[in-house]
Amino acid sequence: MSIRQLELEVMRYDPEQDQEPHFQSYTVPCEEDWAILDAINYVKENLDTTLAYRWSCHMMVCGSCGMMINGEPSLTCKTFVRDLPDKVRVEPLANFPIERDLVVVLDDVMEKLERAKPYIIRKEPPPEDQEYTQSRSALHKFKQYTMCVNCMCCYSACPQYALDSSFIGPAVLTLAHRYNLDSRDQGKSDRLDILADHDGVWECSFVGACSEVCPKSVDPAAAIQQMKVDGAIEWWKQKLPGGKS
Amino acid sequence: MESINADIVIVGAGGAGLRAAIAIAESDPALEVALISKVYPMRSHTCAAEGGAAGVKGTDDSLEMHFNDTVSGGDWLCDQEVVEYFVSQAPRELVQLEHWGCPWSREDDGSVAVRPFGGMKKKRTWYAADKSGFHILHTLFQTSLQFPTIKRYDEYFALDLLHKNGKCRGVVAMEMRSGRFFSFQAPVVIMASGGGGQVFPFTTNGAIKTGDGMAMAYRAGVPLKDMEFVQYHPTGLPGTGILLTEGCRGEGGILVNKDGHRYLQDYGMGPETEIGKPVLKTMELGPRDRLSQAFWHEQKKGNTIDTPWGECVLLDMRHLGEKKINERLPLVRELASSYVGHDPVTDPVPVRPVIHFMMGGIDSNINGETPMPGLYAIGETACSGLHGANRLGSNSLTDLLVSGKRSADRAATYAKETGRREEDPAITAQAEGIVTGVRELLLQSGGDESIAVIRREMRTTLEEGAGIYREEEGALASCQKIEQLRERYKNIEVHDKSNVFNTDLQQALELRNLLDVAETVAEASLERRESRGAHQRLDYVERDDENFLKHSLAFRRPDGRPSIEWLDVTITRSKPGVRDYSGGKGE
Numbered sequence: 001m002s003i004r005q006l007e008l009e010v011m012r013y014d015p016e017q018d019q020e021p022h023f024q025s026y027t028v029p030c031e032e033d034w035a036i037l038d039a040i041n042y043v044k045e046n047l048d049t050t051l052a053y054r055w056s057c058h059m060m061v062c063g064s065c066g067m068m069i070n071g072e073p074s075l076t077c078k079t080f081v082r083d084l085p086d087k088v089r090v091e092p093l094a095n096f097p098i099e100r101d102l103v104v105v106l107d108d109v110m111e112k113l114e115r116a117k118p119y120i121i122r123k124e125p126p127p128e129d130q131e132y133t134q135s136r137s138a139l140h141k142f143k144q145y146t147m148c149v150n151c152m153c154c155y156s157a158c159p160q161y162a163l164d165s166s167f168i169g170p171a172v173l174t175l176a177h178r179y180n181l182d183s184r185d186q187g188k189s190d191r192l193d194i195l196a197d198h199d200g201v202w203e204c205s206f207v208g209a210c211s212e213v214c215p216k217s218v219d220p221a222a223a224i225q226q227m228k229v230d231g232a233i234e235w236w237k238q239k240l241p242g243g244k245s
Numbered sequence: 246m247e248s249i250n251a252d253i254v255i256v257g258a259g260g261a262g263l264r265a266a267i268a269i270a271e272s273d274p275a276l277e278v279a280l281i282s283k284v285y286p287m288r289s290h291t292c293a294a295e296g297g298a299a300g301v302k303g304t305d306d307s308l309e310m311h312f313n314d315t316v317s318g319g320d321w322l323c324d325q326e327v328v329e330y331f332v333s334q335a336p337r338e339l340v341q342l343e344h345w346g347c348p349w350s351r352e353d354d355g356s357v358a359v360r361p362f363g364g365m366k367k368k369r370t371w372y373a374a375d376k377s378g379f380h381i382l383h384t385l386f387q388t389s390l391q392f393p394t395i396k397r398y399d400e401y402f403a404l405d406l407l408h409k410n411g412k413c414r415g416v417v418a419m420e421m422r423s424g425r426f427f428s429f430q431a432p433v434v435i436m437a438s439g440g441g442g443q444v445f446p447f448t449t450n451g452a453i454k455t456g457d458g459m460a461m462a463y464r465a466g467v468p469l470k471d472m473e474f475v476q477y478h479p480t481g482l483p484g485t486g487i488l489l490t491e492g493c494r495g496e497g498g499i500l501v502n503k504d505g506h507r508y509l510q511d512y513g514m515g516p517e518t519e520i521g522k523p524v525l526k527t528m529e530l531g532p533r534d535r536l537s538q539a540f541w542h543e544q545k546k547g548n549t550i551d552t553p554w555g556e557c558v559l560l561d562m563r564h565l566g567e568k569k570i571n572e573r574l575p576l577v578r579e580l581a582s583s584y585v586g587h588d589p590v591t592d593p594v595p596v597r598p599v600i601h602f603m604m605g606g607i608d609s610n611i612n613g614e615t616p617m618p619g620l621y622a623i624g625e626t627a628c629s630g631l632h633g634a635n636r637l638g639s640n641s642l643t644d645l646l647v648s649g650k651r652s653a654d655r656a657a658t659y660a661k662e663t664g665r666r667e668e669d670p671a672i673t674a675q676a677e678g679i680v681t682g683v684r685e686l687l688l689q690s691g692g693d694e695s696i697a698v699i700r701r702e703m704r705t706t707l708e709e710g711a712g713i714y715r716e717e718e719g720a721l722a723s724c725q726k727i728e729q730l731r732e733r734y735k736n737i738e739v740h741d742k743s744n745v746f747n748t749d750l751q752q753a754l755e756l757r758n759l760l761d762v763a764e765t766v767a768e769a770s771l772e773r774r775e776s777r778g779a780h781q782r783l784d785y786v787e788r789d790d791e792n793f794l795k796h797s798l799a800f801r802r803p804d805g806r807p808s809i810e811w812l813d814v815t816i817t818r819s820k821p822g823v824r825d826y827s828g829g830k831g832e
């Protein structure tokens with residue numbers, strides 16, 4: 001297999017030593033079938049053991065290795081050397097504080113995840129010792145929105161989150177919508193408050209950047225669009241005579 | 246160093262750890278759970294499991310049949326009371342997961358669908374397309390978020406156990422973002438930290454799977470059981486080692502050699518079945534150990550295909566058609582297309598056996614109890630005797646749930662009976678000692694050994710000595726080599742001296758764990774002088790029930806090397822017999 005020299009420009013930042021992030025360049029001999037993650041691993045093993053980054057599965061499901069590659073939020077295990085020029089810039093995901101090198105602080109989205117109540121909420125108990133019946137079409141309604149690996153690339157692409165990090169943001173809104181759409185769930189009204197208030201769906205400005213960068217084709221923009229419609233209907237239901245409030 | 250008190254500490258937030266945490270939170274909201282994980286829960290390697298989780302479902306199936314498949318699949322090294330309990334609880338746990346929102350694939354009538362899997366006589370593998378582990382993990386993680394008594398410590402790397410008078414008292418961990426050390430003190434520690442496939446060079450296992458829990462228990466004097474039994478999955482992508490699920494074959498994919506011949510029929514798994522109509526428990530639906538061994542023989546005979554990534558056979562799924570592949574195997578299509586440039590819809594995909602799962606682990610029983618009171622072990626890091634000498638595909642995801650729930654119930658009772666203890670100077674001193682060791686490792690300089698080089702040499706020697714086929718000389722050489730590597734390890738240098746997210750230090754500590762685990766694998770492979778399941782010896786080709794119907798137990802000697810002892814297998818109703826994968830022809 002042929003070898004290609006790649007120049008990796010990697011953002012470095014150690015809060016104990018550096019005032020500001022800076023770039024460091026490495027020349028990496030890459031196999032043509034490598035992903036960028038392989039090139040970064042090459043640096044770690046052979047050139048510079050101090051480089052810090054997250055990764056694990058190398059198969060697009062654990063969501064650890066989201067980074068900016070030439071300015072695009074991407075999974076590094078899913079971005080291939082063959083599709084890139086000879087010079088590649090690797091930075092930590094945009095819109096998050098940098099913890100160290102390519103590692104970002106995820107506290108904000110982890111806290112938001114909890115606020116979305118991403119679990120089945122029931123008003124009545126489930127069937128005893130057997131599963132709920134769920135048709136394939138009922139499953140199909142929300143299946144796509146279960147595919148999110150929480151890589152947070154969508155937050156890096158989101159112009160609204162960049163402006164105001166109180167915005168709940170694409171992945172978490174999508175997850176809430178996923179449970180709202182699940183035929184087994186009865187918790188839609190419990191999720192209304194967090195999603196419809198000022199940080200929720202109405203803040204989305206519909207650029208659709210989240211869906212463009214999503215490595216799992218989850219399409220958060222579509223979920224948020226649907227939620228706006230749902231949210232408006234729910235709101236009116238509650239306001240109308242005979243409604244809940 | 247800061248102390249954190251809890252009733253139960255769980256190390257590892259994958260499928261097993263999360264299931265246990267939820268069970269404790271549900272059973273008693275007064276119990277505080279500290280859930281420690283070196284990664285965010287959704288990064289845990291459970292996410293990479295593809296094919297599904299086994300549990301009796303159809304009316305034509307029975308617990309008895311699932312029991313028999315598991316015990317014969319494990320070549321009679323399974324502890325049968327564990328298997329009985331496991332098969333009885335499997336359906337309940339899978340339904341529970343459904344109630345929590347797991348997006349299982351469905352039949353036409355809206356019930357959960359099941360698919361065929363290797364070594365299983367009936368269709369009983371529940372699946373969510375080919376991302377079953379991913380969905381199980383996310384369902385459990387998301388469900389766990391509703392319980393305020395589960396306090397998570399994400400990206401805390403556990404270092405070593407605290408124990409006194411033979412009883413477990415907690416664990417010391419390092420917070421990655423600050424480099425600070427914490428002593429977690431509790432009457433119960435549940436080890437749920439996964440396997441250690443990273444001891445081998447070519448594995449489906451993610452980078453995080455470094456056998457940390459096994460090594461911690463081992464260093465604390467708890468034996469590791471059946472470590473010689475390491476499973477090769479027969480269909481890994483060459484180069485990366487990425488898994489292509491057994492579901493590929495469950496749905497009808499076939500394996501062919503360079504001549505297009507379905508070679509499995511030549512290794513006791515024939516006669517050949519009709520293409521596109523897979524027959525349970527034969528040919529491509531034989532067990533993983535047999536399929537991987539058949540590859541080895543094909544390679545010896547020169548029947549494999551030379552690819553840029555080494556010798557391969559072909560997994561042909563073209564006859565399934567694009568619609569079925571997209572519906573049932575979308576991830577497989579994406580992975581094969583991206584990483585080796587072969588779209589299964591139009592091309593056969595090159596595959597080869599790849600290290601996938603450790604049947605062995607921390608010596609535990611049906612309750613997850615280990616020989617150390619207060620220490621429990623569940624999931625892949627444990628060896629309860631469920632899988633025996635070869636795990637059947639789709640039994641392990643279910644095991645996360647069954648062992649997680651059962652051990653949680655037992656551990657909760659034990660924690661309440663024992664209660665929290667007063668601050669103990671001896672435990673504090675022990676914790677300080679652990680931290681001092683890590684600090685010295687971080688600060689020592691002038692060492693001329695590299696972490697990456699030692700790790701590479703360890704992996705190479707283990708594959709040579711404890712690969713698909715083993716023999717005395719190779720296994721012995723592997724033991725000696727790993728012993729040398731442990732010596733050389735003392736001379737490594739951690740170049741990164743930062744306190745913040747120091748992955749250089751983490752890799753050094755993981756390497757210590759890997760070396761401990763690797764040495765037990767090599768030693769147990771040397772000492773088991775018979776062939777059984779995934780452990781095949783070229784110099785002892787037969788199964789030897791007279792001498793080796795026993796679990797191996799690797800104890801750590803004072804000099805750090807393992808010594809092997811033996812423990813009887815529990816047999817309740819299935820006497821050792823012949824493993825028959827002739828599609829019912831031999832029954």
